[in-house]
Amino acid sequence: MLEIIYQDEWLIAINKPANMLVHRSWLARHETQFVMQTLRDQIGQHVFTVHRLDRPTSGVLVFGLSSEAGRELSQLFEQHKMSKTYHAIVRGWLEGEGVIDYPLREEHDKIADKFATGEPVTQSAVTEYKTLAQVEMPYPVGRYTSCRYSWVELKPKTGRKHQLRRHMSHLRHPIIGDTAHGDLKQNRGAAEHFGCQRLMLHASMLSFTHPFTHQPLTLVAKVDETWQQMQQQFGWAG
Template structure:
C-alpha cells in the first residue's frame, strides 16, 4: 500500500518509496512493482503521470486523476510554477547556503537514447542549497580516520536529469548512496556503519496553485525508516 498524502477530485499525491519505479519501463523488464500501477489498483481508477522521481529518490509524487488534470499539472511543471524542496545527506561539511549555477550536459542513456541524433547539449542548471546540520562520526572511511556529513535542503530552480545529484557532486559533497555521481567508499562506509542502503535524497515538499480551485497547496512527505534512523544516529532528530 502506498501512503496517499493528498487527494481531491482532480489530483492525488503519494509518498513514493525509495527504489520503486514510477511506471513500467522496458529498461527494467524484470521489475514487478511500479508506483503508477500500484496506485491505480489501490484506488480503483486510472492515474496520469505528471512528473517523475528517480528510482532511488523518495518523496512527494503527484498524479492527475484525469487526462485533463494531468495536462494542467504538467504545464505547471513546464512553466516552473511548481516549487520543490528536497533534503539530502551529503559527504563532508558544507557551510551556510548558496546557489549552484552550473550548466549540465544532457545525460543520454546508452539504451534509451541509442538512436538519438546529435551531440548532447549543455543546459543551464540552478540549485539553491542550505545547510541544516553537520556531524562528525568516529568511523574511518577511506584515508580519513573519521567521517563527516551535512544535512542540506535543496531547491532546484531548473529540472535537469540528476540535477541535484550532479550539482552536489560538483561541489565535492556528493549525496550519500549515489551510485552514479557519488563516492563509492563513502557509500560503503554509510552502509557498514549506519545501515544506509539507499540514496539519501528525499522530495519533501511540493507547492503550487491548484489549477482547478486556484487555492495554494503545499504537499509534504515524511521520511522513511532509514532516514529516521540516520537522523537519530547523527543527533539531528530534533
C-alpha cells in the same frame, strides 16, 4: 500500500518509496512493482503521469486523476510554477547556504537514449542550497579516520536530469548512496555503519496553485525509516 498524502477529485499525491520505479519500463523487465500500477489498484482508478522522480529518490509524487487534470498539472511543471524542496545527506561538511549556477551537459543513457539524434547540449542549471546540520562520526572511511556528513536543503530552480546529484558532486559533497555521481567508499561506509542502502535524497515538499480550485497547495512527505535512523544516530532533530 502506498502512503497517500493528498487526494481530491482532480489529483492525488503520494510519498514515493525509494527504489521503486514510477512506471513499467523495458529497461527493467525483471521488476514487478511500479508506482502507477500499485496506486491504480489501490484506489481503483487510472492515474495520469504529471512528473517523475528518479527510481532511488523518495518523496512527493503527484498524479492527475483524469487526462485533463494531468495536462494542467504537467503545464505547471513545464512552466516552472511548482516550488520544490528536497533534503539530502551529503559527504563532508558543507558550509552555510548559497546558489549553484553550474550548467549541465545532457546525460544520454546508452540504452534508453540510443536513438537520440545530435550531440548532447549544455543547459543552464541552478540550485539553491542551505546546510541544516553537520556531524562527524568516529568511523574510518577510506584514508580518513572519521566520516563527516551534512544535512542539506535543496531547491532546484531548473529541472535537468540528475541535477541535484550532479550539482552536489560538483561541490565535492556528493549525496550519500549516489552510485552514479557519488563516493563509493563513503557509500559503503554509510551502509556498513548506519544501515544506509539507498540514495539519501528526498523530495520533501511541493507547493503550487491548484489548477482547478486556484487555491495554494503545499504537499509534504515524511522521510522513511532509513532517514529517521540516520538522523537519530547523528543527533539531528527531525
